[in-house]
Amino acid sequence: MKLDARIPSGPIEQAWDKAQFDMKLVNPANKRRHTLLVVGSGLAGASASASLGELGYNVKCFCFQDSPRRAHSIAAQGGINAAKNYQNDGDSIYRLFYDTVKGGDFRAREANVYRLAQNSVKIIDQCVAQGVPFAREYGGLLENRSFGGAQVSRTFYARGQTGQQLLLGAYQALERQVDAGQVTMFPRTEMLDLIVIDGQARGIVARNLITGKPDVHIGDAVILATGGYGNVYYLSTNAKGSNATAIWRAYKRGALFANPCFTQIHPTCIPVSGDYQSKLTLMSESLRNDGRIWVPKQQGDKRRPDQIPEDERDYYLERKYPSFGNLVPRDVASRNAKAVCDEGRGVGETGLGVYLDFSDAIARLGEETIRERYGNLFDMYQRITDENPYKVPMRIYPAIHYTMGGLWVDYQLQSTIPGLFVLGEANFSDHGANRLGASALMQGLSDGYFIIPYTIGNYIASTRLARVSDSAPEVQQSLSSVKAGIEKLLSIKGKRTVDSFHRELGKIVWEECGMSRNAAGLQKAIGQIRALREEYWQNLNVPGSGDDLNQSLEKAGRVADFFELGELMCLDALERNESCGGHFREEYQTPDGEARRDDEHFSYVAAWGYTGPGNRPELNKEPLEFEYVHPSQRSYK
Amino acid sequence: MSTAVAGPHATRAPGFWQSTNGKKAVMAITGAILFLFVIGHLLGNLQVFDGPARLNAYGRFLHNLGELLWIVRGVLILCVVLHIVATVQLWARNRKARPVGYKVKKSVASSYADRTMYWSGPIVLAFVIFHLLEFTAGTIHPESRFIPGDVYHNVVAGFSVWWVSAWYIFSLILLGMHLRHGIWSMFQSVGLNHPRHTPVLKQAALWIAILITAGYISIPISVLAGWVR
Amino acid sequence: MKLTLTIWRQRNPGSRGKFVSYPMNDVNPEMSMLECLDVLNESLIERGEEPVAFEHDCREGICGSCGFMVSGIAHGPEPATTVCQLTMRHFKDGDELVLEPWRSRSFPFLKDLVVDRRSFDRIIQAGGYISVSTGSPQDGNDIPVGKEVADRAMDAAACIGCGACVAACPNGSAALFTGAKIAHLGILPQGKPEQDRRAVRMVAQMNTEGFGSCTNIGECTGVCPKEIPLEVIAKMNHDYLAGAWKERHKVVTAITPVTDWELAKK
Ligand SMILES: Cc1cc2nc3c(=O)[nH]c(=O)nc-3n(C[C@H](O)[C@H](O)[C@H](O)COP(=O)(O)OP(=O)(O)OC[C@H]3O[C@@H](n4cnc5c(N)ncnc54)[C@H](O)[C@@H]3O)c2cc1C
């Protein structure tokens, strides 16, 4: 398939303006005749639903939680970037663009990223107007901090709850439209299939999680904003309910899945403490601004941290990367943590952890300042581990956190199925092979507030949309396939629980397709996943029925999709014979252990197409061109 | 299933008096007036320690107020009625708000006085009725004769009966508890709360409540102890 | 360590519920309350029984999904902690924990420990927002907001909408939740223009939903995982009284509380 990204020609600075001008508009009076289905109510989905409702479209918004306010975006802690240059430290739209392309290790589309940087500025204004209580300076102006290794202070934040506050802003805007009758909200409703008619996305089948009933919703376009798929790994920083089901079923209906193996491991999470562990908790990256990361120099050193003298500690990031030190990008920090743990120098009971030590910062700035900056994070750490980080160094370990991969979309955020748009973490568009801190929130809101309102209008205005009735064969086919899927899961009646399978799957993918990968391991993983999936469909036990609230059934459907997606991730990782960003192939590294990218052969987006059950998916390539930021080896030395 | 299905705004909203917030504001204002009365009444009563002449003169002074007395009584009665009507309605509403109770329920932040407003109130009411019948109307006046106009005699005679005093003391302790919470709560109900002042107010409420209770019960205690006869 | 979990089991709103006790022999003190339920559920499924339904998502105390009574205290005995972050080390070997769902008329029961909190969404719909449409508002720095004001707004905005305040209140009042939103938006200069309308409509909705009245006793703040202060309730009362007076000429309507989950065919 030839992938046309529809990138406007001409200088990148004007691309988005030009694209906007070239777009067709929908007559205001006609807007209310168009129903748009928005799946997801996170930053991307809520902002899109609110904005589209304001424009006058008739919007239906779906989420699986009991309220749109609970979407996983709520959990983002650190902040959101914007190229405001309020701090006079040399930031600009171009610099944010540059940093993001470079940070993404040259695997993102330049034009998209440039637009993201442009929109970043408007996002802050919009959110301030909505009443998002960003941190302020005494003079009343907005405060910034530097975040995730950026050389400028461009991160806006609301304590350690930036995602919460941004989401509540979008949620409130959404509820305002619900009140106005423009948006109808469908909480506790899970999308289980996409309805494609004559090649156009025209509806979804969604199950009401309370009554258990799958219902058909028809619309003129479908917008997926269903978040990331990090939960393939079972243990991740994602919410328990985060899933790939919506995008996976869309993939099976013909949308291409891009760069599935690009997943991000976050370096600072609270380490696993036992088998029962259900999820991992992120400690905001901002901690690395003041904390120093170290492990003992000696293997298997079991002394308490305060008993290890200074000269027997290895501040390995400061040692290896003198100019960035503890602030190297996430992938680098994570990989190094794994490396020292693999050497047997990890700390804590499991040996899977490194210290993040604040004693120097406390000595330098005083405990009060540290409390002011990180108080709530320290409290959270203490609540979970029962250790006081003001006194003992934190223990941290990398964990899966974000998925750069997702459904392939063009510049207009439309997937390969006309009428199917994908926003936020669910698409692949802006972060390449590695996402920089504080830029996912930015992307979700840019997509929802400032891009989709234009591009959807263009689609609607330029497309002939026939009437669709519930009895259309495609609709009935989708509905019955959903029903059959549910029946099947319930009828296996085997011995093992969904979670036990999920945990095992997660382990395989984490071991072989996690922080570092190699061909043999990936091949092995594919075999293991297939075998386990086989067992899943023979030996799964889903208690209860399909006619009421059945959380095991919900999980079972999601895990079934994770199995297939996990395999595709491994396949994609296997195909990509280079190391870039979060994708580190052991075979492709420099002598001193850094990632070695191969621009000559792999400067493309890998977009996979479904070819039927059991068949090898088809690989399509969208070549990437870099006219502005010239690919260079990332170096943080 | 969605909330918008029935069409937004199909329901007429509760007005001021129908809303819990409105009722609470009314309770706060009526409570405040009753509170002022309680203080005034106490100051009057304490004249019992100055001897019969003083107290009876005070009694006569009140009676001679004529219409003004009735206006004051009217306001007080209105306050009591509003305060009580709101109490009953809120009580009923709060019962309905939790149709199924908990098997185990613990309190974590509130004091006994806070939680017993709906008990201390009605007991104070029962007391007020008894009190009016005893000292104002004189219909109940156990074990002695009610002499209209001789306030001092009535007080001493009334409190000499141990159980009348006990009931009085018990009720006033409850009134004290009622006020310990009520004095700061009324500010909150009309929207006044300040991070600096409210903690002070809460402390003050405790002391004012203690002083009021102590002031009132000093009278029956003195009578029983024979200091006032 | 050993614990006994005594849990409210009820299949659906129509059926009869009862408490069932589950002895747990191998509780790791590091696990969270929800992980403890996970372990129980795994064993229930293996035994062929239905697992306990409970709500959860983020498991880091921010989404507000989780929440039930743990031995009479909403979110359990640790202050400022949701059940998803409540570790078992706070309990003693041999303890019996009684888990009950939030009980409130305005949170209709659904299953086991799960209730329907859409009433909260409707309270927000009634006015818990600042009416700005997406577009190009003025620059973020054009509206200076003093640090203290921003901090106070943030204190109120931290509410996660979990419903513990309602559950813990002896009157089943939603004053803390409603007050938190009214305070968050009312404190900020951006929220001033709609202050009266917001308070009047949100209070009207809160009352329409059937929540109880506030006695200002602070049980809500005591259990609130975000320690939302009682001040927000005063702010609500303040704005409501002012708004009710200033907008007395207006007819206020409320959103009909919908409690069923059937998809209405439009
Ligand atoms: C712990 C943590 C901290 C983070 N911190 C930061 C940060 O500081 N800065 C930053 O920029 N980024 C951060 N991120 C990343 C960022 O939060 C996410 O990438 C972003 O919020 C995703 O938003 P979204 O709208 O795409 O999806 P989500 O917020 O995940 O929303 C998904 C929505 O889709 C719905 N949904 C999903 N599947 C279905 C289905 N099948 N049917 C119906 N509905 C469905 C869900 O109900 C939900 O409403 C963080 C992420 C995590 C996990």
Ligand code: HEM
């Ligand atoms: C001398 C008599 C009384 C005084 C001075 C008084 C004073 C007060 C005050 C100041 C409040 C606080 C109001 C608020 O929180 O807004 C209050 C609350 C209350 N009063 Fe009284 N009161 C008196 C008598 C009564 C009586 C007779 C009853 C009941 C029959 C009663 C029942 C209540 C109740 C139930 C509350 C709590 C309401 C709530 O917070 O929900 N009170 N009172």
Ligand code: SF4
């Ligand atoms: S006020 Fe506190 S207890 Fe109530 S919903 Fe908000 S966070 Fe939960």
Ligand code: FES
């Ligand atoms: S699960 Fe999100 S707050 Fe507990």
